[in-house]
Amino acid sequence: MRGIASIARQERPSSDALDTLRRLNKPGGVMCTSCAWTRPADTHIVEFCENGAKATLWDLTSRRCTPEFFANHSVTELREWSDHDLEQAGRLTHPMRYDAASDKYVPVGWEEAFAQIGKALQALDPQSTIFYASGRASLETSYLYALFARLYGHNNLADSSNMCHETTSVGLKKVTGSAVGTCSLDDFTKCDAIFFFGQNPGTNSPRLLHPLRQAAKRGCRIVTFNPIREKGLIEFRNPQSPMEMLAGGKTRISELYFQPRPGSDIAVMMGICKYVIAEKDGALLDTAFLEEHCTGFEAFRAKVEATSWEDIEAETGLSRHDLKQAADVYCNADRVIGVYGMGVTQHVRGFETIGMFVNLLALRGNIGREGAGMSPVRGHSNVQGQRTVGISEKPELVPLDRLRSIFNFDPPTQPGLATVEACEGMISGKVKAFIGLGGNFVRAIPETERMEAAWQNMALTVQIATRLNRSHLINGKSAWLLPCLVRSEADVQAGGPQVVSMEDSMSQIHASIGKAKPASAFLKSEIAIIAGIAKATLPPKDEIKWDEWTADYGKVRDLIEATYPDMFADYNTRMYQPGGFFRGNAARERIWKTDSGKLEITMPEGLNSCGFADAPGRYRLMTLRSNDQFNTTIYGYSDRLRGIEGTRDVLLISPAEMEAAGLVAGQLVSLVSDAEDGIHREVGGLAVTPFDLPRGCVAGYYPELNPLIPLSHHDKLAQTPASKSVPVRIVA
Known part of the structure; x- marks a missing residue:
């Protein structure tokens, strides 16, 4: 409650905030914007966590960022402000245009903004533009945004998934045929064991702690592998249980908790597999499943047997006994769920780790x-759903034939640019324009300093946003800031009040109904803004009805159903049912849509996913989020779950590594990139902070340490930036 109270005092939210919280994640209410965890059919009295409450209060703040604010502050001045202070300016209230002569944003009418943006897009080669989407936009918005891009002539639909869970989308698709997870919420009530790798629900998805607590209390055995001992996976006190809160009782979550070195999960899983395969001469293997549904097992068995325990122990920093304890839990459980987060996906060979988990x-x-x-466990709310309805740079994942039939045009078939490729295009000068549907792209991406310099050479930058952030201050030659409604606000169009929908990380589709009074009479919905730009850019066409779709979002859902009939049948009715509706998952039914037609057992190249070798003086850097932030949004400076207060400029390092490096607590140091590409990257002013970490690694906050991550340092299959194992050195 302390964290929520702090944000409430800071934001002085509108009177609608309490009603929004009361309805959050409930039937007839609003889908929370803080994470993608599912909402149950049978809800609690309070169905939100600290993060959800903070996000809601942040959206419904009474602070306003008006034209007068911009008249008083130049863009150059605002670039010196912190991420936290920029967003503290409050909700954006008017459409704005950057005026280079005065170095300030100036107000502009909506129609003028649409006309000028449309004119600029008409003058550009569509292949030179990027249409980026953060994870919060609704399914309806995402569908129209992707349609606009393809009508315009490109598949350059970079997405926030490119920066976090694209490794899942590509890796799981390759081995199971499904780009998403296979579990439902009900599975968490029936499993005998849960294996966690590289995910921190206490900070990133606290509502997950409720089913984990229930599972632990009924005897489910939970085993966690994470380089950091995160409190949420050690024990949990239920804030909705008066007895636990008053009596100080807590539920132990993880029966076993191990701290492997970052990037060593492949080796951890290899060790567990060695025990499972060897136990009782293979009698514990599900040979019927392996023979009927899998391919590649015998080659994998040989690989496992040939891998030495010495190599596994050296890579993980764990003992053979540690891994046997975990293997015993796995072998004695009839039903096991595997849970993971960005601690798995954000490595150079993260896709191999996902393959090993499978x-x-x-x-x-x-x-x-x-x-x-x-x-x-996905981070953004609806980031998975955006991919489902067409936000993808991979045209082979989109039903282009249906789009061709419905809208009578030839969709582009050239593969688009994902985030890393888009950044490379900006540096080379190939990319000329960027439209951002939410998010803080410039701050979220790697290689921050090089990217900010390249960004300003673009002809056009358009940001659809709710609050001010750094991406709005690094502008192209023509720059526009277009304010939109937040999900919890009433969206009233010509057809009346509108409803949007989201997909959670378990492939459930939910309605979301905003009722709060908008922060400004000048705000437009994301759909209205996209439609306005599209109408100003594209020639009229009978099949393209932007005004009708803006007036009635139900008609957009009809289009989604027509485009994806197997997943969205009876969409407009089913999305209101408690708990949402399941859009289906072939792998859950043991239908493997892979190249082989079976689940593919794969073999990793090596035992770590880092993509670089250890060397004297080289550390593996992990970037982290605090429990007082959501992605690049910094609510405050209290990471109380890790005991860090008042600052984000820290270098977390184990006492043993401090002693070996001759460092003392509080000493200010710099981190420099140890990538072997000849480019100097450095972040200074970091206070040495003793912390319980494995050997050979350090940690610090995202996005402050993003300048240390080379663009080239990404997952080899999915191009997800490898932010959880970055080669660095410490300079005192």
Whole structure:
């Protein structure tokens, strides 16, 4: 409650905030914007966590960022402000245009903004533009945004998933045929064991702690592998239980908690697989499942048996005994769920780790049945849904034939640019324009300093946003700031009040109904803004009805249903049912839409996913989020779950590594990139902070340490920036 109270005092939210919180994640209410965890059909009295409350109070702040604010502050001045202070200016209230002569944003009418943006887009090669989407936009907005891009002539639909869970989308798709997890919320009530890798629900998805607590209390055994001992996975006190809060009782979550070195999860899983395969001469293997549903097992068995325990122990920093304890839990459980987060996906060979996790679950048939399966935990609300309805740079993942039939045009088939490729295009000068549907792209991406310099050479930058952030201050030659409604605000169009919908990380589709009074009479919905730009850019066409779609979002859902009939049948009715409706998942039914037609057992190249070798003086850097932030949004400076207060300029390092490096607590140091590409990257002014970490690694906050991550340092298959194992050195 302390964190929520702090934000409430800071934001002085509108009177609508309490009603929004009362309805948050409930039937007839608003889908929370803070994470993608599912909402149950049977809800609690309070169905939100600290993060959800903070996000809601942040959206419904009484602070306003008006034209007068911009008249008083130049863009150059605002670039010196912190991320926290920029957003403290409050909700954006008017459409604005950057005026280079005065170095200030000036107010502009909506129609003028649309006309000028449309004119600029008409003058550009569509292949030179990027249409980026953050994870919060609704399914309806996302569908129209993707349609606009393809009508305009490109597939350059970079997405926030490119920066976090694209490794899941590509890696799982390759081995199971499904780009998403296979579990439902009900599976968490039936599993016997849960294996966690690289995910921190206490900070990133606290509502997940409720089913974990219930699972632990009924005897489910939870095993966690994470380089950091996160409190949420150690124990949990239920804030909705008066007895626990008053008596100080807590539920132990993880029965076993191990701290492997970052990037060593492949080796951890290899060790567990060695025990499972060897136990009782292979009698514990689900041979029927392996023979009927899998391919590649015998080659994998040989790889596992040939891998030495010495190599596994050296890579992980864990003992053979540690891994045997975990293997015993796995072998004695009939139904196992695998959970992971960005601690798995954000590595150079993160896709191999996902493959290894699938291998481990497949050994005992733990995919495609009740109480078992893969459950990646997504960060953004609806980031998974955006991919479902067409936000993808990969045209082969989109039903272009149906789009051709419905809208009578030839969709582009040239593969688009994902985030890393878009950044490379900006540096080379190939990319000339960027439209951002939410988010803080410039701050979120790697290689910050090089990217900010390249960004200003673009011809056009357009930001659809709710609050001021740094991306709005690094402008192209023509720059526009277009304010939109937040999800919790009433969206009233010509057809009356509108409803939007979201997909959670378990493929459930939910309605979301905003009722709060908008922060300004000048705000437009995201759909209205996209439609306005599209109408000003594209020639009229009978099949393209932007005004009708803006007036009635139900008609957009009809289009989604027509484009994806197998997943969205009876969409407009089913989205209101408690708990949402399941859009389907072939892998859950043991239908493998892979190249082989089976679940593919894969073999990793090596035992770590870092993509670089250890060397004297080189550390593996992990970037982290505090419990007082959401992605690049910094609510405050209290990371109380880790005991860090008042600052984000810290270098977390184990006492043993401090002593070896001759460092003392509080000493200010710099981190420099140790990538072997000849480019100097440095972040200074970091206070040495003793912390419980494995050997050979350090940690610090995202996005402050993003300048240390080379653009080239990304997952080899999915191009997700490898932010959880960055090669660095410490300079005192």
